[in-house]
Amino acid sequence: MNFQLSEEQKMLVDLANRLGRDEFASKAARWDREHEYPHENVEVLRRAGLLGMTIPKKFGGTERPLIDAVLAIEQIGKYCGVTARIVVETNMGALGSIMAYGTEAQQIEVARRILEDGDKPAIGMTEPDAGTDLTSLKTTAVEHDGCYVVNGTKHWITGGGISRTNLIYTRIIDREGNDQGIGGILVDKGTRGFSVGRVEDAMGLRGIPEAELIFENCEVPAANLVVRDPKDGFKKLMNGYNAQRIGASAVALGIAQGAHDLAIEFMGQRETFGRKLKEFQGLQWMMADSEMKLEAARLLIYQAACNARKLANNVMLPEMREASIAKAFTAHESFHVVSEALQMFGASGYSRDLPLERMLRDVRMFQIGGGTSQAQMNMIARSMFAEH
Numbered sequence: 001m002n003f004q005l006s007e008e009q010k011m012l013v014d015l016a017n018r019l020g021r022d023e024f025a026s027k028a029a030r031w032d033r034e035h036e037y038p039h040e041n042v043e044v045l046r047r048a049g050l051l052g053m054t055i056p057k058k059f060g061g062t063e064r065p066l067i068d069a070v071l072a073i074e075q076i077g078k079y080c081g082v083t084a085r086i087v088v089e090t091n092m093g094a095l096g097s098i099m100a101y102g103t104e105a106q107q108i109e110v111a112r113r114i115l116e117d118g119d120k121p122a123i124g125m126t127e128p129d130a131g132t133d134l135t136s137l138k139t140t141a142v143e144h145d146g147c148y149v150v151n152g153t154k155h156w157i158t159g160g161g162i163s164r165t166n167l168i169y170t171r172i173i174d175r176e177g178n179d180q181g182i183g184g185i186l187v188d189k190g191t192r193g194f195s196v197g198r199v200e201d202a203m204g205l206r207g208i209p210e211a212e213l214i215f216e217n218c219e220v221p222a223a224n225l226v227v228r229d230p231k232d233g234f235k236k237l238m239n240g241y242n243a244q245r246i247g248a249s250a251v252a253l254g255i256a257q258g259a260h261d262l263a264i265e266f267m268g269q270r271e272t273f274g275r276k277l278k279e280f281q282g283l284q285w286m287m288a289d290s291e292m293k294l295e296a297a298r299l300l301i302y303q304a305a306c307n308a309r310k311l312a313n314n315v316m317l318p319e320m321r322e323a324s325i326a327k328a329f330t331a332h333e334s335f336h337v338v339s340e341a342l343q344m345f346g347a348s349g350y351s352r353d354l355p356l357e358r359m360l361r362d363v364r365m366f367q368i369g370g371g372t373s374q375a376q377m378n379m380i381a382r383s384m385f386a387e388h
């Protein structure tokens with residue numbers, strides 16, 4: 001086992017850190033305040049080769065391992081959580097499922113959209129009555145003369161309305177009317193019968209819309225079906241999602257590390273009672289506790305990424321148990337790390353003049369989105385008790 005980064009990985013970390021610090025940090029407040037998608041950052045990321053870096057070489061990507069994407073996401077997350085999430089969704093997310101289980105035509109097209117157009121694929125799982133209990137989803141795709149007719153409503157879909165590629169989880173109904181279980185189908189933005197409804201007024205990460213997707217007799221070519229497997233379709237889709245969990249964990253870790261770094265710097269400047277904050281042992285211990293949490297989260301995320309299994313096209317998907325442990329732990333601890341960092345600033349930490357309050361709102365998301373912490377713990381418990 002070795003935790004040393006290669007020279008190439010050090011260069012990647014340095015590049016991502018530089019972009020975060022020099023290009024993304026100064027505008028992070030604007031995306032939050034204006035509810036604006038950072039198109040200009042997408043172009044910077046694309047030119048720097050950070051979009052689609054896990055895409056196989058045969059589809060034009062650099063086929064970097066999952067851990068490399070994690071390293072870049074963590075660095076960018078220190079400065080702008082929204083931009084880091086875009087790196088997640090162009091390297092993991094729907095991409096992982098499409099690369100592992102889709103058709104070659106789908107793989108070529110999705111890779112092209114990411115690498116050339118900066119498209120950020122969206123994943124549409126959640127419905128008003130199917131969140132944690134995803135198997136109760138009601139959206140249907142009914143087979144009909146060379147196409148599928150999709151009906152249903154998704155909500156809280158990250159990038160809804162922005163993303164051209166949308167991987168929709170749906171019940172597949174064959175032409176005889178039999179339910180074939182849950183599968184995935186690609187629906188392009190602009191397809192007739194597909195519209196975007198309410199956009200949520202979210203607490204944090206406000207630079208990417210969280211939107212409702214509405215499908216009304218939406219006809220999608222049969223060739224857009226990604227997963228249709230009555231026995232294992234749902235399992236495959238959830239498997240594909242494990243990479244996304246690792247990416248989300250890396251964003252949370254990055255945000256927490258960024259807040260922690262700001263607090264350390266501030267504690268070397270601010271004086272009370274004739275002493276620098278960094279000299280008070282009570283505060284040192286709070287920060288040491290955060291340091292331990294960050295390090296533990298980092299190891300869990302790196303472990304899950306490095307142990308990821310290679311599937312078709314060398315796509316790397318982490319194991320469910322490791323991904324769930326990394327996500328539940330990081331989401332919980334990162335929130336506390338940011339909260340402690342904010343505390344070091346006193347009243348100024350509570351002001352919108354500084355990024356701490358935004359970071360706290362942003363990092364809170366990771367205990368909910370991508371499967372709640374309770375859902376992760378259910379999966380961990382299932383793996384523990386499966387054979388007993």
Ligand SMILES: Cc1cc2nc3c(=O)[nH]c(=O)nc-3n(C[C@H](O)[C@H](O)[C@H](O)COP(=O)(O)OP(=O)(O)OC[C@H]3O[C@@H](n4cnc5c(N)ncnc54)[C@H](O)[C@@H]3O)c2cc1C
Binds near residue numbers: 132133159202210374
């Ligand atoms: C910012 C953000 C972005 C999101 N992006 C996407 C996206 O891109 N695509 C997408 O499909 N979805 C997305 N979601 C939706 C997200 O995945 C769901 O919100 C999440 O799965 C929880 O579902 P729910 O909100 O319906 O809560 P519910 O499932 O109703 O759960 C409510 C509460 O009960 C708990 N709970 C429920 N069942 C159990 C149980 N069996 N045991 C213990 N506790 C339980 C939950 O943990 C939660 O605390 C996003 C959400 C947010 C906030």
